[in-house]
Amino acid sequence: MRVLLVEDDRDVADCVRRGLARHGHVVTWVSTGRTALAAPPADLVLLDLGLPDMDGLDVCRELRARGDVPLIMISGRDGETEKVVGLELGADDYLVKPFPVRELAARIRAVHRRSRDAGSPSQVACGRVTLDRRAHRVFLDGAEVPLARKEFALLAFLTERAGTLVSREHIMAAVWDANWFGPTKTLDVHVTALRNKFGDALTIECVRGVGFRLGPGPGHQDTFVPSRR
Missing domain, CATH: 1.10.10.10 (Winged helix-like DNA-binding domain superfamily/Winged helix DNA-binding domain)
Structure with a gap:
């Protein structure tokens, strides 16, 4: 699966890329919201909320306006409000950092399966x-x-x-x-x-x-x- 990873922390990005590669995914990493919006289409988007140039919620809103690509938010924001807002904007799942890559891979499979069934x-x-x-x-x-x-x-x-x-x-x-x-x-x-x-x-x-x-x-x-x- 082609995964677009939008994450400004290089260490986090490297860990996710290596881990998902072991699960057979091809990960393209970008570190800003504007780069993400200009990136080629992907099968799934992993979106951090704390980006340096714009809020990840705005990136999610723009991606949803363009289409229905499956999207999982990954963020250090663990408050109820952030989760609810993210899901209301169209995210398919919300995962709080830190998290094991194995769990992320499982959630990717679940989101992809629901998208396929829909x-x-x-x-x-x-x-x-x-x-x-x-x-x-x-x-x-x-x-x-x-x-x-x-x-x-x-x-x-x-x-x-x-x-x-x-x-x-x-x-x-x-x-x-x-x-x-x-x-x-x-x-x-x-x-x-x-x-x-x-x-x-x-x-x-x-x-x-x-x-x-x-x-x-x-x-x-x-x-x-x-x-x-």
């Missing part, structure tokens, strides 16, 4: 909503509804289990990362975003202290039916 050809439909996994698009009454990467991944995950109560821990492990031990506030933020975008076309029921259950909106008896193209 591009599968299956479709899911419920009432007025249709989700196309292959095209990474969602439609309400035939009109496309723009979704952020994590919003799409969350909706896709819940539709596969429509009518089933899914725990917060299960959702966080599947949509964010199996090793995620941070706050689950970001899950509530994404659920709220989906509710706002789909209104009464979908029902995302919250069972306090347990998790969420997704179903069609009021008046619709349809169930989610997967299909292949």
